[in-house]
Amino acid sequence: MVRPKSSEKRRALLDAATAAIVAHGLGATTAGIAQGAGVATGSFFTYFSSKTDLLNQLYLELKAEVAASSMDGVPQGAPLREQAYHVWQNWMAFAVAFPEKRRALTHLVLSEEITPETRAAAQEMAHDMLHFMTRLRDHGSLRDAPPAFADSVINALTEVTMDAMIREPQHAAQLCELGFKAYWRAIS
Amino acid sequence: MVRPKSSEKRRALLDAATAAIVAHGLGATTAGIAQGAGVATGSFFTYFSSKTDLLNQLYLELKAEVAASSMDGVPQGAPLREQAYHVWQNWMAFAVAFPEKRRALTHLVLSEEITPETRAAAQEMAHDMLHFMTRLRDHGSLRDAPPAFADSVINALTEVTMDAMIREPQHAAQLCELGFKAYWRAIS
Amino acid sequence: MVRPKSSEKRRALLDAATAAIVAHGLGATTAGIAQGAGVATGSFFTYFSSKTDLLNQLYLELKAEVAASSMDGVPQGAPLREQAYHVWQNWMAFAVAFPEKRRALTHLVLSEEITPETRAAAQEMAHDMLHFMTRLRDHGSLRDAPPAFADSVINALTEVTMDAMIREPQHAAQLCELGFKAYWRAIS
Amino acid sequence: MVRPKSSEKRRALLDAATAAIVAHGLGATTAGIAQGAGVATGSFFTYFSSKTDLLNQLYLELKAEVAASSMDGVPQGAPLREQAYHVWQNWMAFAVAFPEKRRALTHLVLSEEITPETRAAAQEMAHDMLHFMTRLRDHGSLRDAPPAFADSVINALTEVTMDAMIREPQHAAQLCELGFKAYWRAIS
DNA sequence: TATGAATGAGGTTTCATTCAT
DNA sequence: AATGAATGAAACCTCATTCAT
Numbered sequence: 001m002v003r004p005k006s007s008e009k010r011r012a013l014l015d016a017a018t019a020a021i022v023a024h025g026l027g028a029t030t031a032g033i034a035q036g037a038g039v040a041t042g043s044f045f046t047y048f049s050s051k052t053d054l055l056n057q058l059y060l061e062l063k064a065e066v067a068a069s070s071m072d073g074v075p076q077g078a079p080l081r082e083q084a085y086h087v088w089q090n091w092m093a094f095a096v097a098f099p100e101k102r103r104a105l106t107h108l109v110l111s112e113e114i115t116p117e118t119r120a121a122a123q124e125m126a127h128d129m130l131h132f133m134t135r136l137r138d139h140g141s142l143r144d145a146p147p148a149f150a151d152s153v154i155n156a157l158t159e160v161t162m163d164a165m166i167r168e169p170q171h172a173a174q175l176c177e178l179g180f181k182a183y184w185r186a187i188s
Numbered sequence: 189m190v191r192p193k194s195s196e197k198r199r200a201l202l203d204a205a206t207a208a209i210v211a212h213g214l215g216a217t218t219a220g221i222a223q224g225a226g227v228a229t230g231s232f233f234t235y236f237s238s239k240t241d242l243l244n245q246l247y248l249e250l251k252a253e254v255a256a257s258s259m260d261g262v263p264q265g266a267p268l269r270e271q272a273y274h275v276w277q278n279w280m281a282f283a284v285a286f287p288e289k290r291r292a293l294t295h296l297v298l299s300e301e302i303t304p305e306t307r308a309a310a311q312e313m314a315h316d317m318l319h320f321m322t323r324l325r326d327h328g329s330l331r332d333a334p335p336a337f338a339d340s341v342i343n344a345l346t347e348v349t350m351d352a353m354i355r356e357p358q359h360a361a362q363l364c365e366l367g368f369k370a371y372w373r374a375i376s
Numbered sequence: 377m378v379r380p381k382s383s384e385k386r387r388a389l390l391d392a393a394t395a396a397i398v399a400h401g402l403g404a405t406t407a408g409i410a411q412g413a414g415v416a417t418g419s420f421f422t423y424f425s426s427k428t429d430l431l432n433q434l435y436l437e438l439k440a441e442v443a444a445s446s447m448d449g450v451p452q453g454a455p456l457r458e459q460a461y462h463v464w465q466n467w468m469a470f471a472v473a474f475p476e477k478r479r480a481l482t483h484l485v486l487s488e489e490i491t492p493e494t495r496a497a498a499q500e501m502a503h504d505m506l507h508f509m510t511r512l513r514d515h516g517s518l519r520d521a522p523p524a525f526a527d528s529v530i531n532a533l534t535e536v537t538m539d540a541m542i543r544e545p546q547h548a549a550q551l552c553e554l555g556f557k558a559y560w561r562a563i564s
Numbered sequence: 565m566v567r568p569k570s571s572e573k574r575r576a577l578l579d580a581a582t583a584a585i586v587a588h589g590l591g592a593t594t595a596g597i598a599q600g601a602g603v604a605t606g607s608f609f610t611y612f613s614s615k616t617d618l619l620n621q622l623y624l625e626l627k628a629e630v631a632a633s634s635m636d637g638v639p640q641g642a643p644l645r646e647q648a649y650h651v652w653q654n655w656m657a658f659a660v661a662f663p664e665k666r667r668a669l670t671h672l673v674l675s676e677e678i679t680p681e682t683r684a685a686a687q688e689m690a691h692d693m694l695h696f697m698t699r700l701r702d703h704g705s706l707r708d709a710p711p712a713f714a715d716s717v718i719n720a721l722t723e724v725t726m727d728a729m730i731r732e733p734q735h736a737a738q739l740c741e742l743g744f745k746a747y748w749r750a751i752s
Numbered sequence: 753t754a755t756g757a758a759t760g761a762g763g764t765t766t767c768a769t770t771c772a773t
Numbered sequence: 774a775a776t777g778a779a780t781g782a783a784a785c786c787t788c789a790t791t792c793a794t
Contacts, residue, residue, distance in 0.1 A: 025214065
């Protein structure tokens with residue numbers, strides 16, 4: 001009948017929001033985001049009911065994207081270390097390919113505007129990854145640590161390596177390697 | 189030297205800002221901070237030239253505080269691992285004693301309002317700690333990694349352990365121990 | 377004549393506008409009215425050139441409806457009081473049957489959006505009723521009052537009685553009677 | 565110490581709001597009202613927490629003012645009709661002196677923004693007037709009518725006469741007289 | 753110096769109206 | 774003709790900063 005709500009514009013808005021958050025933090029303005037997406041200020045609100053809504057949806061999307069890409073092509077039968085290395089490389093590839101998405105997520109994670117419901121939904125979407133993490137944890141010396149602790153150790157080393165790879169792209173390969181080794185030692 | 193001996197109100201404002209940032213992120217209002225400090229809104233600006241100024245000074249203060257407390261009473265002659273464990277415990281003690289300060293710092297680190305100059309000055313104030321870190325790094329398998337990478341690995345594991353200890357105070361002692369071991373393995 | 381035979385949608389929009397004005401005052405939105413009428417937002421503007429236009433047309437319609445129904449079946453030859461009572465009952469019946477229309481009119485009458493032209497046209501449509509009013513007025517003690525004053529005295533008592541009947545339907549008959557008596561005394 | 569919240573400005577805002585409502589209905593803008601009062605847009609909100617708040621306070625004020633002025637100097641011992649005429653004249657004097665206040669009230673009364681609490685408070689403030697009304701009602705043929713009906717009959721005739729007096733100031737005295745007579749007949 | 757009212761730019765959101773389909 | 778997404782001008786309200794007292 002008429003122009004349907006173009007998912008292209010939704011995408012553009014989400015992408016523009018990512019860029020705006022990287023540039024201006026969570027203070028990024030709805031007008032700025034709309035402009036970045038090439039739409040009118042009012043159109044922001046035909047795709048998202050409020051700025052908070054956009055923030056929550058973006059958070060969810062980014063989390064889902066990270067989770068999905070991380071489990072891509074993991075060799076199921078292989079030794080655990082090899083599987084872990086594969087996941088690690090997936091993470092690093094994502095980080096290098098979409099540095100902005102990671103930066104934006106860093107802000108979103110800290111925001112009081114992200115609801116507990118959204119956070120829970122994000123957990124849910126990362127189901128496979130979390131399952132893999134559990135196996136990893138149960139295999140090493142963090143076996144007896146509180147699960148959340150082991151998870152965040154893993155996560156922290158990942159983040160740190162990603163940051164370093166983005167900061168010094170010329171050493172990316174070496175950092176990927178070094179990072180994984182430190183990571184494997186830490187959780188072994 | 190540097191700061192004029194800060195009046196009581198300056199202190200109150202800095203403390204109130206810490207609390208406000210934890211509660212509302214960097215969107216905390218100057219009026220709210222002033223109220224939290226028990227002073228008039230206008231007085232904020234007799235102690236800080238702008239909100240950005242307050243943010244920068246707070247960042248500097250918190251960084252300095254962390255650095256100073258971390259090197260407190262380190263047994264200079266002892267084996268490196270023992271010294272490292274001492275530093276580790278200092279960190280954990282600080283984190284447990286002042287969880288708000290850490291939370292506030294997390295926000296400040298991400299802010300575009302913190303100038304490069306401020307960040308450089310913070311580095312400067314952490315001189316001793318950085319020197320110790322260098323020794324630590326050069327001793328293990330991160331010897332050949334870019335210095336910034338090693339530092340952030342160390343930092344990340346520290347942060348993660350602090351978080352866990354604050355989240356689950358009943359396991360604080362165990363987590364402190366487990367965290368240090370993972371950390372030591374990672375950088376060895 | 378005048379209006380082209382109004383389509384079903386025009387009717388629906390007018391009715392939905394009546395309901396929306398009762399619910400939200402003149403701030404009722406065009407989109408809301410369209411939704412209430414079961415048509416698309418854009419369709420509003422194929423039937424009315426603007427919101428102001430709709431408001432004016434609705435005003436005219438409601439005024440006309442009141443006027444028409446009031447003169448329905450008046451016994452021409454009967455004594456004046458009897459005729460007046462008949463009119464009075466017509467009014468009351470209308471008010472009880474369509475309370476929303478009266479409420480909406482209350483808002484419209486006050487609106488700056490209703491043009492003098494529209495108001496004049498409404499007068500015109502109420503020709504018969506006004507004529508009857510004139511006879512009534514000239515018969516009693518308001519004979520020498522400015523015509524507009526007498527009219528509004530009559531109108532005010534009518535309105536007030538309608539309101540009361542709607543507010544307390546269980547006393548409708550008594551109120552209709554009492555109201556008419558007060559009214560007749562006032563203009564006698 | 566400092567500039568106290570000047571009640572002069574509050575007054576100016578309330579008065580400007582009255583004028584703005586007469587001119588533009590309840591759609592009058594906060595910026596417009598502020599400008600009319602000669603203050604900055606932001607200052608509106610140091611005196612009223614929201615537009616709705618202003619509307620409610622204005623409603624209350626105007627109602628109180630009407631009520632107070634109406635009972636001014638009523639000859640307590642005199643015959644009821646004489647007392648009633650005195651009240652009547654007070655009303656008319658108020659209406660002629662402050663036509664804008666009446667017009668604004670007409671809008672406010674219809675607004676969905678005026679809370680039941682505010683309406684109740686207004687009733688409370690009009691205590692003396694309501695008591696007098698009760699006596700009046702109990703004296704005539706509306707004795708057995710629902711109280712709200714009698715009140716609104718009285719109110720309606722008052723309003724109508726006020727309107728006429730404002731519309732045709734040259735006949736003010738005659739209209740005041742005629743109106744009272746119609747009124748007295750209606751409630752007798 | 754301390755106070756808090758005053759200021760007005762700017763942020764989020766609404767909504768009458770237009771226009772692509 | 775019908776649809777509803779697109780538009781952008783306001784509207785309401787917030788807040789860093791200034792300034793009268």
